[in-house]
Structure formats: structure tokens, C-alpha cells
Amino acid sequence: MADFLNSLVGSVDPYMLQILVNVGIAIVLALGLNVITGLTGQLSLGHAAFMSIGAFTSAMVTIKTGLPFFANLAVTGVVTAIVAAAIGFPILRLTGDYLAICTLGFAEIVKVFFLNFEPTNKALGLTVPQAKTSIPMPIYVWVVAILAIILVTFVQNSRFGRALKAIREDEIAADAMGINTARYKIQAFALGSFMAGIGGGLYAHFLSYINPSDFGFLKSVDILAMVVLGGLGSVPGAVIGSSVLASAPEFLRFMSQYRMLVYGALLVFLMVFRPNGLLGGVNVTELLLRAIGRKPAGK
Amino acid sequence: MFLQQLVNGVALGSVYALIALGYTMVYGIITLINFAHGEIFMVGAFIGLLLVSFFKVNVFVAILGAMIFCMIMGVIIELIAYRALRKSSRLSALISAIGVSIFLSSLALMVFGADAKGFPDGAFPVQQIKVGSADISTLQLLIIGVAAVLMMGLEFIVQKTKIGKAMRATSEDYNTSALMGINVNRVISFTFALGSALAAAGGVLVGVLFNAVSFNMGLMAGLKAFAAAVLGGIGSIPGAMLGGLLLGVSEVFGVAIGYSSYRDAIAFTILVLVLLVKPTGLLGQKITKKV
Numbered sequence: 001m002a003d004f005l006n007s008l009v010g011s012v013d014p015y016m017l018q019i020l021v022n023v024g025i026a027i028v029l030a031l032g033l034n035v036i037t038g039l040t041g042q043l044s045l046g047h048a049a050f051m052s053i054g055a056f057t058s059a060m061v062t063i064k065t066g067l068p069f070f071a072n073l074a075v076t077g078v079v080t081a082i083v084a085a086a087i088g089f090p091i092l093r094l095t096g097d098y099l100a101i102c103t104l105g106f107a108e109i110v111k112v113f114f115l116n117f118e119p120t121n122k123a124l125g126l127t128v129p130q131a132k133t134s135i136p137m138p139i140y141v142w143v144v145a146i147l148a149i150i151l152v153t154f155v156q157n158s159r160f161g162r163a164l165k166a167i168r169e170d171e172i173a174a175d176a177m178g179i180n181t182a183r184y185k186i187q188a189f190a191l192g193s194f195m196a197g198i199g200g201g202l203y204a205h206f207l208s209y210i211n212p213s214d215f216g217f218l219k220s221v222d223i224l225a226m227v228v229l230g231g232l233g234s235v236p237g238a239v240i241g242s243s244v245l246a247s248a249p250e251f252l253r254f255m256s257q258y259r260m261l262v263y264g265a266l267l268v269f270l271m272v273f274r275p276n277g278l279l280g281g282v283n284v285t286e287l288l289l290r291a292i293g294r295k296p297a298g299k
Numbered sequence: 300m301f302l303q304q305l306v307n308g309v310a311l312g313s314v315y316a317l318i319a320l321g322y323t324m325v326y327g328i329i330t331l332i333n334f335a336h337g338e339i340f341m342v343g344a345f346i347g348l349l350l351v352s353f354f355k356v357n358v359f360v361a362i363l364g365a366m367i368f369c370m371i372m373g374v375i376i377e378l379i380a381y382r383a384l385r386k387s388s389r390l391s392a393l394i395s396a397i398g399v400s401i402f403l404s405s406l407a408l409m410v411f412g413a414d415a416k417g418f419p420d421g422a423f424p425v426q427q428i429k430v431g432s433a434d435i436s437t438l439q440l441l442i443i444g445v446a447a448v449l450m451m452g453l454e455f456i457v458q459k460t461k462i463g464k465a466m467r468a469t470s471e472d473y474n475t476s477a478l479m480g481i482n483v484n485r486v487i488s489f490t491f492a493l494g495s496a497l498a499a500a501g502g503v504l505v506g507v508l509f510n511a512v513s514f515n516m517g518l519m520a521g522l523k524a525f526a527a528a529v530l531g532g533i534g535s536i537p538g539a540m541l542g543g544l545l546l547g548v549s550e551v552f553g554v555a556i557g558y559s560s561y562r563d564a565i566a567f568t569i570l571v572l573v574l575l576v577k578p579t580g581l582l583g584q585k586i587t588k589k590v
Contacts, residue, residue: 108563264405
């Protein structure tokens with residue numbers, strides 16, 4: 001089995017493989033933020049902080065213990081979720097931009113913490129040993145990404161997901177309907193961070209080197225841009241948004257030094273022309289049903 | 300020692316306050332966190348540097364030139380990147396602002412290169428004045444003085460002029476002001492111009508103070524100034540001044556008592572703690588939610 005997978009991975013061009021893995025990790029991260037910002041409507045500017053907590057936890061687990069990789073990721077996710085719940089408990093009382101700046105501030109604090117944290121080599125960064133698994137990393141990343149897509153789709157249509165959407169639409173009305181808004185918000189925050197932690201763990205083991213400075217404000221912004229670009233609250237949107245933005249810097253590489261310039265301009269123009277995201281307001285399932293002729297067009 | 304650090308802190312804090320004012324004014328009127336604001340500060344610093352090194356003008360003219368340049372830039376940015384998004388979700392405008400910010404910093408990286416540039420020697424005559432136990436440099440006096448003059452000017456414009464009245468009305472209620480015949484588009488452009496000018500002045504002052512101007516100086520300064528604006532209560536002009544001074548002073552004192560490697564975390568820790576106790580910032584208005 002492992003031999004077959006290895007040869008499968010080996011048959012793909014390494015450069016393409018790297019882009020594919022980046023996209024896979026981005027999907028996990030973006031879906032996590034999509035639960036917090038897209039579904040529940042709580043703007044978070046510190047998603048990268050949870051990614052870094054995940055990355056360092058996962059790296060330390062691999063270094064210190066012999067846990068197999070899937071157990072490692074599970075532990076990492078749970079640790080990140082617990083940290084998120086502990087932080088979410090006080091700060092989720094804030095709303096709107098106050099919450100946003102608080103998450104941003106928290107992310108900066110986490111970054112500075114890791115920059116001064118002895119066990120993870122401070123600012124030098126940490127070299128991560130190989131993951132303890134026989135399955136090649138790219139396959140692992142994509143299996144996790146697909147599981148994440150399934151999980152969020154399931155959550156979205158569950159009782160829990162409906163409560164989150166109610167909070168997003170109108171918190172006071174949701175409260176009046178008997179939804180325990182504080183509890184649901186913390187749970188959504190923990191779930192989103194759980195996924196961020198796992199994404200961080202994958203990132204750490206794929207790159208095999210992590211540095212606290214990699215998880216700064218710009219990383220959080222990257223993830224947020226993926227969610228907003230795809231269309232807030234839409235799972236296919238988050239997948240497409242992360243695919244586009246995670247691969248865009250690579251496809252723009254032929255412009256070499258103009259790359260980030262174009263990327264910035266691209267963000268502005270995409271927003272100006274598609275303010276609700278690429279798939280905002282588009283019902284993908286309906287579109288698919290129409291395409292295969294199960295539903296008459298132009299209803 | 301105490302007095303010395305206090306002066307250092309107030310000098311740094313007045314720059315934070317200058318930048319924070321731009322955030323708070325824009326937020327007060329169109330509830331947009333203008334993430335490109337930090338980059339305007341950076342561009343202002345570069346324009347000041349260019350004016351001083353190539354046109355050999357003195358620092359005050361350089362500040363003025365940078366302010367005018369950034370004023371125009373701020374208005375253009377609003378026109379291109381934010382105006383079309385005024386009616387759509389606030390997150391879209393936020394992402395657009397982040398796009399502008401990435402664009403400007405990579406433009407500066409391309410034009411000016413990656414290493415920090417310094418002002419030529421003697422750009423501003425630096426002298427130390429002894430006051431009690433503290434050495435106060437003329438540079439710090441320049442920063443505090445310029446910041447104070449600009450803030451008083453701003454206070455005058457906002458409180459005493461007609462356009463200032465229109466600004467206050469628009470921030471109170473956007474739609475009603477439009478109905479009352481206020482040209483809100485012009486008010487918003489004017490707000491961006493004012494905020495950008497203040498940020499540009501802050502940029503030149505910081506450039507002279509640290510003698511370093513680089514393409515990525517806008518990010519951290521912008522984030523801290525934003526933190527200052529929120530700390531004081533976003534939307535409130537005196538709040539931004541208070542928040543800026545408070546953050547500057549506490550950062551300098553934090554470094555002085557030995558937390559220099561935690562420098563960037565100090566501002567945010569204070570911010571998080573204050574928001575937990577007073578969720579609308581120090582001078583922010585309590586917004587009662589209506590159903």
C-alpha cells in the first residue's frame with residue numbers, strides 16, 4: 001500500500017506536488033476560519049496564531065514522543081482547541097471590530113511568546129523530524145483536507161451549524177430564541193481552531209522547519225482573504241478561494257519581482273468586482289444539479 | 300531616569316497617536332478598518348526622505364511635502380479601492396484594504412530596495428538639552444511639537460469649520476447627513492486626506508527619529524496605531540490621542556524595565572486587558588443594541 005502511494009506521489013512533478021500540498025493545507029486552514037468567520041460571523045484576524053500553536057505542538061509531540069502521526073494530529077487539534085476555548089471564553093464577549101483587534105493582538109502575543117520560548121529554539125525556529133507514518137505527506141494532507149471538507153459540510157447542515165448561522169444573522173434574535181450564544185460561539189471558535197491546529201501540524205511536517213515569524217499577521221490575512229474571496233460561509237467557496245490564493249503566488253512567479261504587487265492589486269480588483277466573493281450568493285449544489293440536467297434551468 | 304523614559308515614551312506615543320487618528324477618523328465615518336493606513340505612513344516616510352536627500356529641503360518642508368503627497372494618495376486609494384465597496388459587506392472592504400497594503404509595500408520594496416535607508420547627516424540639527432536628570436534631544440522636541448501642532452490643527456478643523464461639522468454629522472449618521480444635503484463623498488475624501496496627511500507627518504518624524512526608513516516599517520507601526528485607536532475607543536479623536544500616548548509610554552517603560560524582547564507584545568497585552576474590562580475602549584461610546 002505504502003509503496004503504491006509512494007510511487008503515485010513520485011509520478012507527479014515535485015513542483016506541482018508542492019503547490020498541491022500548499023492548497024491542501026490552505027483548505028484545512030480556510031475551512032476552520034470559515035466556521036468562525038463565515039458561519040458564526042465572528043471576525044478573527046488571528047487564525048495564524050492557532051496554526052502556530054498547532055505547528056509547534058505537533059512538532060514537539062513528534063520530537064518527544066513516539067506517537068503515530070494521526071494520533072499526533074488528534075492531540076495537536078485537541079490542544080489547540082482547548083487553548084482557543086480558554087481564550088475565547090473572555091474575548092468572545094466582544095463584538096465586531098473589537099473582537100477582530102483582540103484576536104489580532106492575541107496573535108501577536110502568541111508570536112512574541114514563541115519567539116522567546118526556550119524549548120522551541122526561540123527565534124531560530126524548529127527543525128521538525130519526519131512524521132511517523134508510512135503514508136507520504138502529500139496524500140496525508142489531502143486525506144485530511146477531504147475529511148475537513150466533509151466535517152464542515154456536515155457541521156453546516158447540523159443543528160449546531162444552524163445555531164451558528166442564527167448567531168451570524170442576528171445575535172439578539174438568536175439569544176431570544178433560546179440559543180446559548182456564548183456557548184455556541186466558543187464551540188465554533190474551538191472547532192475552527194482545532195482545524196487550524198491540524199493544518200499547522202501538517203504544515204510543520206511538510207516543510208520540516210517552522211519559525212514563529214512565519215505565523216504573523218500576514219499569514220492570518222492570507223487565510224482570511226481565502227475565505228472572503230471564495231464567499232463567506234460557503235464550503236465550496238472556501239475550497240476555491242484557498243485553491244486560487246494558495247497557488248496564485250506560484251502561477252504569478254513568472255512575473256518574478258512584480259508578483260506581490262500583482263497579488264495586492266488582484267485582491268482589490270476581485271473585491272471591487274465580486275464584493276461577495278467568487279461564489280458568494282451562488283448555490284453550488286443547485287448549479288451542479290442543473291448542469292447534469294436534474295433540475296430545469298432558470299427557475 | 301523616570302523623566303527620561305517618560306519623554307522617550309511621549310515622543311513615540313505622539314507618533315502612534317498621529318497614525319491612530321487616521322484609523323479612528325475613517326472608522327468613525329465609514330466603519331472601515333483601513334489597513335492600508337500603515338503603508339501610507341511608510342510612503343510618507345519615503346517621500347520625506349527623498350525630499351531631504353535629493354532636494355535638500357529642510358525637515359519641515361519635507362514633512363509638508365510628504366503630507367501633501369499622501370493626502371492625494373489617500374484620496375485616490377479611497378476612490379479606487381473602497382468607494383465601490385461602500386454598500387457591500389465590510390469584510391470585502393477590509394480585504395480590499397489589505398490588498399492595497401500589500402500593493403504599496405511591495406511597490407516600495409521594488410522602488411527603494413529591501414534595506415533600510417537613513418536620512419543624510421545633519422538633516423535636522425540634534426542637540427541634547429539637559430532638564431533635571433534627563434537628556435532631551437531636540438529631535439524629541441521636534442516630534443512632540445509637530446505632533447501637538449498637527450493635533451491642534453485637526454481639532455480646529457473638526458470642531459470649528461464647516462467641513463468639520465459635516466464630518467461630525469456624517470460619523471453620527473451617514474444616511475441622514477446625506478439627506479440633509481451634505482456631500483458625503485466629499486466628506487469621506489476629505490477624511491481620508493486628513494488622516495493620510497497625519498500619517499505621512501508621523502512617517503517622516505519616525506524616519507528622522509530612528510534614522511531608518513524601510514518598506515516594511517508600516518506593518519507593525521500600523522498595527523500598533525490601530526491598537527491605540529481601539530484602546531482609546533475607536534471613532535473617538537481624543538481617544539486616539541490618549542491611546543497613542545498610553546501605548547508609547549508603556550512600551551518604552553516596558554523596554555526600560557527589561558522586557559525588550561517582548562516589545563511588540565506589550566502594546567497588545569495592554570489592549571487585550573483593557574478591552575476585557577472596558578469592551579468599547581477608554582473613551583469609546585457605549586453602544587446600546589436595539590432590536
